[in-house]
Amino acid sequence: MTKPELPLHFAIVTSFVDMNIVAGVGAGTVLLARNPANYESIVEEIKSSGGTALGISTDVSNPESVTKAFSEIQKDQAFANKKLAAAIYNVGGKFIRKPFLELSLEDYEAGYEATGKGFFLFAQKVLPLLLESVEKSEHPPTLVITGATASLRGGANMSSFASGKFALRATGQSLAREFGPKGVHVVHAIIDGVIDIPRTKEWMVGAGPDAKINSDAIADSYWYLHTQPRSHFTQELDVRPYVEKF
Amino acid sequence: MTKPELPLHFAIVTSFVDMNIVAGVGAGTVLLARNPANYESIVEEIKSSGGTALGISTDVSNPESVTKAFSEIQKDQAFANKKLAAAIYNVGGKFIRKPFLELSLEDYEAGYEATGKGFFLFAQKVLPLLLESVEKSEHPPTLVITGATASLRGGANMSSFASGKFALRATGQSLAREFGPKGVHVVHAIIDGVIDIPRTKEWMVGAGPDAKINSDAIADSYWYLHTQPRSHFTQELDVRPYVEKF
Amino acid sequence: MTKPELPLHFAIVTSFVDMNIVAGVGAGTVLLARNPANYESIVEEIKSSGGTALGISTDVSNPESVTKAFSEIQKDQAFANKKLAAAIYNVGGKFIRKPFLELSLEDYEAGYEATGKGFFLFAQKVLPLLLESVEKSEHPPTLVITGATASLRGGANMSSFASGKFALRATGQSLAREFGPKGVHVVHAIIDGVIDIPRTKEWMVGAGPDAKINSDAIADSYWYLHTQPRSHFTQELDVRPYVEKF
Amino acid sequence: MTKPELPLHFAIVTSFVDMNIVAGVGAGTVLLARNPANYESIVEEIKSSGGTALGISTDVSNPESVTKAFSEIQKDQAFANKKLAAAIYNVGGKFIRKPFLELSLEDYEAGYEATGKGFFLFAQKVLPLLLESVEKSEHPPTLVITGATASLRGGANMSSFASGKFALRATGQSLAREFGPKGVHVVHAIIDGVIDIPRTKEWMVGAGPDAKINSDAIADSYWYLHTQPRSHFTQELDVRPYVEKF
Numbered sequence: 001m002t003k004p005e006l007p008l009h010f011a012i013v014t015s016f017v018d019m020n021i022v023a024g025v026g027a028g029t030v031l032l033a034r035n036p037a038n039y040e041s042i043v044e045e046i047k048s049s050g051g052t053a054l055g056i057s058t059d060v061s062n063p064e065s066v067t068k069a070f071s072e073i074q075k076d077q078a079f080a081n082k083k084l085a086a087a088i089y090n091v092g093g094k095f096i097r098k099p100f101l102e103l104s105l106e107d108y109e110a111g112y113e114a115t116g117k118g119f120f121l122f123a124q125k126v127l128p129l130l131l132e133s134v135e136k137s138e139h140p141p142t143l144v145i146t147g148a149t150a151s152l153r154g155g156a157n158m159s160s161f162a163s164g165k166f167a168l169r170a171t172g173q174s175l176a177r178e179f180g181p182k183g184v185h186v187v188h189a190i191i192d193g194v195i196d197i198p199r200t201k202e203w204m205v206g207a208g209p210d211a212k213i214n215s216d217a218i219a220d221s222y223w224y225l226h227t228q229p230r231s232h233f234t235q236e237l238d239v240r241p242y243v244e245k246f
Numbered sequence: 247m248t249k250p251e252l253p254l255h256f257a258i259v260t261s262f263v264d265m266n267i268v269a270g271v272g273a274g275t276v277l278l279a280r281n282p283a284n285y286e287s288i289v290e291e292i293k294s295s296g297g298t299a300l301g302i303s304t305d306v307s308n309p310e311s312v313t314k315a316f317s318e319i320q321k322d323q324a325f326a327n328k329k330l331a332a333a334i335y336n337v338g339g340k341f342i343r344k345p346f347l348e349l350s351l352e353d354y355e356a357g358y359e360a361t362g363k364g365f366f367l368f369a370q371k372v373l374p375l376l377l378e379s380v381e382k383s384e385h386p387p388t389l390v391i392t393g394a395t396a397s398l399r400g401g402a403n404m405s406s407f408a409s410g411k412f413a414l415r416a417t418g419q420s421l422a423r424e425f426g427p428k429g430v431h432v433v434h435a436i437i438d439g440v441i442d443i444p445r446t447k448e449w450m451v452g453a454g455p456d457a458k459i460n461s462d463a464i465a466d467s468y469w470y471l472h473t474q475p476r477s478h479f480t481q482e483l484d485v486r487p488y489v490e491k492f
Numbered sequence: 493m494t495k496p497e498l499p500l501h502f503a504i505v506t507s508f509v510d511m512n513i514v515a516g517v518g519a520g521t522v523l524l525a526r527n528p529a530n531y532e533s534i535v536e537e538i539k540s541s542g543g544t545a546l547g548i549s550t551d552v553s554n555p556e557s558v559t560k561a562f563s564e565i566q567k568d569q570a571f572a573n574k575k576l577a578a579a580i581y582n583v584g585g586k587f588i589r590k591p592f593l594e595l596s597l598e599d600y601e602a603g604y605e606a607t608g609k610g611f612f613l614f615a616q617k618v619l620p621l622l623l624e625s626v627e628k629s630e631h632p633p634t635l636v637i638t639g640a641t642a643s644l645r646g647g648a649n650m651s652s653f654a655s656g657k658f659a660l661r662a663t664g665q666s667l668a669r670e671f672g673p674k675g676v677h678v679v680h681a682i683i684d685g686v687i688d689i690p691r692t693k694e695w696m697v698g699a700g701p702d703a704k705i706n707s708d709a710i711a712d713s714y715w716y717l718h719t720q721p722r723s724h725f726t727q728e729l730d731v732r733p734y735v736e737k738f
Numbered sequence: 739m740t741k742p743e744l745p746l747h748f749a750i751v752t753s754f755v756d757m758n759i760v761a762g763v764g765a766g767t768v769l770l771a772r773n774p775a776n777y778e779s780i781v782e783e784i785k786s787s788g789g790t791a792l793g794i795s796t797d798v799s800n801p802e803s804v805t806k807a808f809s810e811i812q813k814d815q816a817f818a819n820k821k822l823a824a825a826i827y828n829v830g831g832k833f834i835r836k837p838f839l840e841l842s843l844e845d846y847e848a849g850y851e852a853t854g855k856g857f858f859l860f861a862q863k864v865l866p867l868l869l870e871s872v873e874k875s876e877h878p879p880t881l882v883i884t885g886a887t888a889s890l891r892g893g894a895n896m897s898s899f900a901s902g903k904f905a906l907r908a909t910g911q912s913l914a915r916e917f918g919p920k921g922v923h924v925v926h927a928i929i930d931g932v933i934d935i936p937r938t939k940e941w942m943v944g945a946g947p948d949a950k951i952n953s954d955a956i957a958d959s960y961w962y963l964h965t966q967p968r969s970h971f972t973q974e975l976d977v978r979p980y981v982e983k984f
Contacts, residue, residue, distance in 0.1 A: 063351060100424055101373060105309060108366045112358055116409055120354045127347060140980070154419030162420055163362055163413035170412035173400030178346055180980045196969070210969040217970035224962045230980040231934070231948040232955035237975035242878070242918045242968040386734070426734045442723070456723040463724035470716040476734040477688070477702040478709035483729035488632070488672045488722040555843060592916055593865060597801060600858045604850055608901055612846045619839060646911030655854055658908035659901035665892030666900055670838055 028052030028078055032069055034059050052078045060091055060118035070125045083133040086142040086226050087126035091118055096160040103160060111164025119145070119168050127179060134183035140233070142185040142226040145172045149192045149246075176235050185233050187225050191218065192240035211243050274298030274324050278315055280305050298324045306337055306364035316371045329379040332388040332472050333372035337364050342406040349406060357410025365391070365414050373425060380429035386479070388431040388472040391418045395438045395492075422481050431479050433471050437464065438486035457489050520544030520570050524561055526551050544570045552583055552610035562617045575625040578634040578718050579618035583610055588652040595652060603656025611637070611660050619671060626675035632725070634677040634718040637664045641684045641738075668727050677725050679717050683710065684732035703735050766790030766816050770807055772797050790816045798829055798856035808863045821871040824880040824964050825864035829856055834898040841898060849902025857883070857906050865917060872921035878971070880923040880964040883910045887930045887984075914973050923971050925963050929956065930978035949981050 029046060031039035031053065039055035046053035054076055058069040073079050093114025096107050123143065130141035151169045154162040169188055176186040194200050196212035204211050218239070225234055240246060275292060277285035277299065285301035292299035300322055304315040319325050339360025342353050369389065376387035396404055397411040415434055422432040440446050442458035450457050464485070471480055486492060521538060523531035523545065531547035538545035546568055550561040565571050585606025588599050615635065622633035643661045646654040661680055668678040686692050688704035696703050710731070717726055732738060767784060769777035769791065777793035784791035792814055796807040811817050831852025834845050861881065868879035888896055889903040907926055914924040932938050934950035942949050956977070963972055978984060 100421060101370065103366075103370075105363070105366065109363065112362055112413065116358055116362075116413070117351070117355065120349075120351065120405075124347065124349075150416075154416045154421075154423065156420065156424035159366075159417040159420035162416040166412035166416035167358065167362070167409035170396075170400045170408035171405040174402065174405035174408055175346060175400075177400065177984070178402040183980060185980070210967065212969060214967055214969040217967050221962075221966070221970065221972075224959075228959070228977075229948065229952055229955050231950060231952040232959065232977050233980050234959075234975050234977050235984070237972050239966075239970045239972050242921060242923070242971050246915070246973070423738070429734060431734070456721065458723060460721055460723040463721050467716075467720070467724065467726070470713075474713070474731075475702065475706055475709050477704060477706040478713065478731045479734050480713070480729050480731050481738070483726050485720075485724045485726050488675060488677070488725050492669070492727070592913060593862065595858075595862075597855070597858065601855065604854055604905065608850055608854075608905070609843070609847065612841075612843065612897075616839065616841075642908075646908045646913075646915065648912065648916040651858075651909040651912035654908040654912055655905035658904035659850065659854070662888075662892045662900035662904035663897040666894065666897035667838060667892075669892065670894040 028054070028082065030073055030079065031055045032058040032060065054078065060122055061113045063121055066121040066125060083136050084126065084129035084141060085133060085137050085139070086144065086222075087122070087130065088144045088146070088222060089119055089122055090146045091115065091122075092146075092148075093118070093161075093164055097157045098160075099157055100159055108160045108163070111160040111162070112167055113164070115164035115168035116171070119171060123171070123175060127175070127184065130184045131179070131182060139227045140183055140185045140230045142187065143175065143179075144222050144225060145169075145186070145188045147172075147188050147190045149190065151188070151190055173235070176233075180233060180235075183230055185225070185228065185230070187234055188236045189218075189221065189225070190236065190238040192238055192246060193244045208243065211241050213239065213241055274300070274328065276319055276325065277301045278304040278306065300324065306368055307359045309367055312367040312371060329382050330372065330375035330387060331379060331383050331385070332390065332468075333368070333376065334390045334392070334468060335365055335368055336392045337361065337368075338392075338394075339364070339407070339410055343403045344406075345403055346405055354406045354409070357406040357408070358413055359410070361410035361414035362417070365417060369417070369421060373421070373430065376430045377425070377428060385473045386429055386431045386476045388433065389421065389425075390468050390471060391415075391432070391434045393418075393434050393436045395436065397434070397436055419481070422479075426479060426481075429476055431471070431474065431476070433480055434482045435464075435467065435471070436482065436484040438484055438492055439490045454489065457487050459485065459487055520546070520574065522565055522571065523547045524550040524552065546570065552614055553605045555613055558613040558617060575628050576618060576621035576633060577625060577629050577631070578636065578714075579614070579622065580636045580638070580714060581611055581614055582638045583607065583614075584638075584640075585610070585653075585656055589649045590652075591649055592651055600652045600655070603652040603654070604659055605656070607656035607660035608663070611663060615663070615667060619667070619676065622676045623671070623674060631719045632675055632677045632722045634679065635667065635671075636714050636717060637661075637678070637680045639664075639680050639682045641682065643680070643682055665727070668725075672725060672727075675722055677717070677720065677722070679726055680728045681710075681713065681717070682728065682730040684730055684738060685736045700735065703733050705731065705733055766792070766820065768811055768817065769793045770796040770798065792816065798860055799851045801859055804859040804863060821874050822864065822867035822879065823871060823875050823877070824882065824960075825860070825868065826882045826884070826960060827857055827860055828884045829853065829860075830884075830886075831856070831899070831902055835895045836898075837895055838897055846898045846901070849898040849900070850905055851902070853902035853906035854909070857909060861909070861913060865913070865922065868922045869917070869920060877965045878921055878923045878968045880925065881913065881917075882960050882963060883907075883924070883926045885910075885926050885928045887928065889926070889928055911973070914971075918971060918973075921968055923963070923966065923968070925972055926974045927956075927959065927963070928974065928976040930976055930984060931982045946981065949979050951977065951979055 028051065031042060033039045033055070034057060036055060036057050043053040043055040054073065056069045056072055059065040091114045094110040096103070096110055098107065126143060130143060133141040145168060147169055148165055150158055150162040151165040172186055172188040179186055191213060194203055194212045195215050195218070197215055200212060221239060228234060274297065277288060279285045280303060282301060282303050289299040289301040300319065302315045302318055305311040337360045340356040342349070342356055344353065372389060376389060379387040391414060393415055394411055396408040397415045400408040418432055418434040425432055437459060440449055440458045441461050441464070443461055446458060467485060474480060520543065523534060525531045526549060528547060528549050535545040535547040546565070548561045548564055551557040583606045586602040588595070588602055590599065618635060622635060625633040637660060639661055640657055642650055642654040643657040664678055664680040671678055683705060686695050686704045687707050687710070689707055692704060713731060720726060766789065769780060771777045771793070772795060774793060774795050781791040781793040792811070794807045794810055797803040829852045832848040834841070834848055836845065864881060868881060871879040883906060885907055886903055888900040889907045892900040910924055910926040917924055929951060932941055932950045933953050933956065935953055938950060959977060966972060
């Protein structure tokens, strides 16, 4: 898909290492992750292909860390005078699958830390920036949220993960209904399957080709969602490999 | 509905003051609420009609407070040797309806405090007791969870309340799938409307008769759900006044 | 569950032979089924225990047959001067599970015949009678619709059955929103599992006790739904055996 | 969005007159509609811009008419040796909004005629052609189904329209689960709002700009869905104007 140069920049919180397809174009990309190892190679890749990128080590569930990250972005020469086109919230959080009575309170809350609290802090920072871009961007400013199968149904031993993902979806729906009429596009994508990234290389071996979700395809879909005009906003879509049972 | 005397007791967390209809029968009722004013009159009423009741001031989102409450129950002569038949989680939590960008982190988390964390702490205490009752109770031991319209959809300015209610529903579904096969009935009731209690007396005046949900009817429905045999468990139902738009 | 004598009668379309638990009380029961073998023994049982029952061979997807059945009811001495309290639509229809490309048009439409068209014809006859009972019955007049797992999700090779069940649910929701405010209770029950009736005797042998839904329990739940006051109408609930995966 | 020339053709059933954006590229487009007026101008437009198009007057709920249309396609020089890339089912059917008791059986069935029976007949013809294209097309062969708000919820006076749209969704889900693993992408798009076409010109005047869905944007989204790789199939998405309440 051909993507025009944008006069705006992208902010991405990602563990999808191939999101550089989205990231590598436009006026620049900010990558937030707790562990610099999760963004360093992408930042390098974007820069070496002539793009602008900034990685910031951020703990999204820590208010001070989030505030510090956004203040760094605003001080950065490459981003200070640009508008935010899109913000993408990919934080998966700790995946804990345990019998309910073996969960500690900390285990249970781990789901919400990332996808309830963490998303709240992120959204509070990006929504004012997205609102500022409404009249100025080629496409409506967009907040994309990554959900999972557990966003739609709880499962045995899944209360930590599912409660966080449900909370994230609730917040996303609420924001879509509040900010949509103001011109900001809030969309929730349910990724139902394993994403094909280095970390999952050994998973599902033998399941045949294309049994894992291509992360380039996720980037393409997020790009497509960003380009939707305001007369035609998607609020929710699901994606899964063709062989996935659902 | 005629309800037989039970050799078991009920534990109730309630702001529905008329839940005494459920509470006033059987071998006794434990009422948990932060504010004693919310259970004192019911405890009195049950006792004066010959029943057994115990009220304990409890902050369900505080682990120590919950632990203390359940240890008090086990030390109480009236309950120490009895089995738990049913546990009902009615905690509504703080209802905050505000534009998203005006929410503090504390505001946002208020939803989850009550219906995410609070329910986790409560469920961890009651599920072991309910499991112990599986072979011994007339009806399958039951955990009833009270949800709301916001359990199913987010709304503008509703992210705090909806994210908590979504998290509660996710946890309830997860528990139903984990504990159902063990014989414990976990059910989520979506109460879609205003409950007719003293606090809501001035609400919806002029909406005509029966426009608010009769709290006795909620008690009847929870009783009915408790009496379902294990071949016929309901996981979710909604209730609303006949005039309610939905 | 103790059920008071009603001054009203029940009309039931049933293949659940044990629905006589609902049927055997009150001022009488009308049973509609294409094959008289499906109601004869129940009619006998009700009569021999002192109740009033009438069986009418009816093809619910045939307008003339439905018209004839309701005209017979109105001519019957036992029912002519009574009011209709509840109508229950249990028609399952032909269950066809076949690869899509092997379905004939007739196969595909078989789902809709029973649960689209058949329910339409039935509902057109019972709703005027239920409306007449609004001011006169002990409990709000009730139309209960029996759905299935396939009411909520399609499945491979299931398009005939699922499309009919989806259509039924859509119509039920539409009627609830139209007739609820007029005082008629329309409720959709999703029966997710095998019902324990003579025809399913050899099914799920070895799955352990209570793995099939007790049809008495269905009758109890429909009775409970009928007794809900208009301030507290359930629109949808699911039921399944405790061992059922969902 | 730039779209490459395809060695395959599109078959479209459309009342969206601007679907020519999808139609006007590739190796050709077949347009099916009962009324030739609904495709003639598009066929002209495609041809005059150098494309290949064929319009066939077809009543999708009539088996003979559908058979005749597909036999015409196979006899047409321009299409006979080509493979089918995508089939789009846009048939809306008669929209009847009436009190339930005023509906004739014909009124009620009108919903299902178009979206139950009509889609069945269409899908039976296109799926074998799409299966043949699995190994041969640039993108996975795609069947896109157009749904509406009424695909997800019934409404007062809406049983005809909603029952048909629910049936369509059920069939779409069933086909996705059956044909997805074979490499055919079946997707259901919920169009929640008024589409901006000549027929709706006078609707929602005064609602402001972009309050109606741009039909070009629908074409773009269907194109995007068609280009999804098989590792990343969307089954369902919704779209609506930014000002639409939902």
